Amino acid sequence: MTSRSLPPIKIRDLKSIEDLSQLKSVEKEVWGMADEDTLPLTLAIACEAAGNIFVGAFHGEGGKEKLVGFAFGFLGREHGSTTVHSHMLAVLDDYRHLDLGSRLKQAQRERAIGMGIHEMTWTFDPLQSRNAHFNFSKLGVVSDNYKIDFYGPETSSMLHRNGTDRLWVRWLLNSRRVRDRLQRCAAGKDPRVETLDALRLLAPLVRFDPSGRPARAELAESLARQRVSIEIPGDILEVERNDMGLAREWREATRWAFCEAVRAGFVVAEFCRGVRGQQGPGAYLLQRGTISDLILEV
Numbered sequence: 001m002t003s004r005s006l007p008p009i010k011i012r013d014l015k016s017i018e019d020l021s022q023l024k025s026v027e028k029e030v031w032g033m034a035d036e037d038t039l040p041l042t043l044a045i046a047c048e049a050a051g052n053i054f055v056g057a058f059h060g061e062g063g064k065e066k067l068v069g070f071a072f073g074f075l076g077r078e079h080g081s082t083t084v085h086s087h088m089l090a091v092l093d094d095y096r097h098l099d100l101g102s103r104l105k106q107a108q109r110e111r112a113i114g115m116g117i118h119e120m121t122w123t124f125d126p127l128q129s130r131n132a133h134f135n136f137s138k139l140g141v142v143s144d145n146y147k148i149d150f151y152g153p154e155t156s157s158m159l160h161r162n163g164t165d166r167l168w169v170r171w172l173l174n175s176r177r178v179r180d181r182l183q184r185c186a187a188g189k190d191p192r193v194e195t196l197d198a199l200r201l202l203a204p205l206v207r208f209d210p211s212g213r214p215a216r217a218e219l220a221e222s223l224a225r226q227r228v229s230i231e232i233p234g235d236i237l238e239v240e241r242n243d244m245g246l247a248r249e250w251r252e253a254t255r256w257a258f259c260e261a262v263r264a265g266f267v268v269a270e271f272c273r274g275v276r277g278q279q280g281p282g283a284y285l286l287q288r289g290t291i292s293d294l295i296l297e298v
């Protein structure tokens with residue numbers, strides 16, 4: 001669907017049982033989940049009534065509004081503070097690349113700030129270049145936490161065939177970093193041109209070699225530096241479709257690299273897609289230090 005053919009889409013809270021009962025079909029279409037892995041309607045109703053955040057993107061009007069995307073987050077507790085843990089963000093395939101994902105995250109951020117909350121967390125698969133770009137470049141998340149098989153070795157979701165390793169990311173809602181990133185995106189500016197330059201000069205800890213396989217660098221030498229990079233394929237779902245063994249090699253190699261770097265005191269700071277041209281790999285930039293150091297930088 002192109003933006004020209006698309007009527008306006010409204011971002012609003014999900015309130016009624018009718019609204020919440022539309023969640024399942026979006027979950028099933030986006031993740032291909034079996035019923036037992038979707039959010040039970042009764043739990044959704046209770047979560048909403050207890051003050052958790054459900055925002056939706058609705059297409060159409062009046063009684064004919066169709067839910068085409070949503071974000072769901074519940075209250076959490078971390079580092080002695082109350083957080084929102086955003087468990088799900090989804091936009092139907094036909095409605096992607098229209099900024100709906102970003103608009104849903106911004107609505108979620110406004111709701112959380114309105115509740116006096118300053119931090120949102122969520123997880124995503126670090127092999128998914130699209131999500132990495134969305135989270136680091138557009139939203140400005142940071143991470144120092146890698147979870148191996150977070151949801152177990154597999155689920156019914158078609159997006160979970162290669163294990164469920166996740167980066168646990170932190171979105172520091174009022175930080176300069178996040179405000180600056182959202183402003184740059186709203187102005188249509190490329191978030192971090194300078195990151196791309198930095199990445200081109202670094203020797204990756206895992207490199208996308210000319211045959212498309214992951215090549216590991218010497219660990220001690222890489223981790224002796226202040227900054228390292230980790231490359232990933234441009235489209236891991238295509239790799240999974242063509243060669244599941246290769247997709248698993250990528251999982252093993254990147255798991256090794258993230259775990260070793262985090263253990264050595266690095267934080268994941270940025271991601272750039274297309275570090276060697278449009279179709280090529282993307283790369284994470286990790287730097288030595290803490291998340292507090294990072295959020296003071298713009």
Ligand SMILES: CC(C)(COP(=O)(O)OP(=O)(O)OC[C@H]1O[C@@H](n2cnc3c(N)ncnc32)[C@H](O)[C@@H]1OP(=O)(O)O)[C@@H](O)C(=O)NCCC(=O)NCCS
Pocket residue numbers: 030088089090091092095096097098099100101102103123124129130131133134135138234235273
């Ligand atoms: C992640 C998701 C919600 C984004 O929704 P969306 O409405 O397309 O989001 P936006 O339009 O705001 O932004 C998407 C960005 O990803 C980019 N993108 C899309 N496909 C990509 C790919 N294969 N590789 C790299 N970037 C990609 C888009 O170009 C856009 O960036 P840009 O605006 O800088 O060009 C949607 O893709 C989705 O539902 N994915 C499946 C569920 C999921 O993974 N959820 C967890 C997200 S953390």
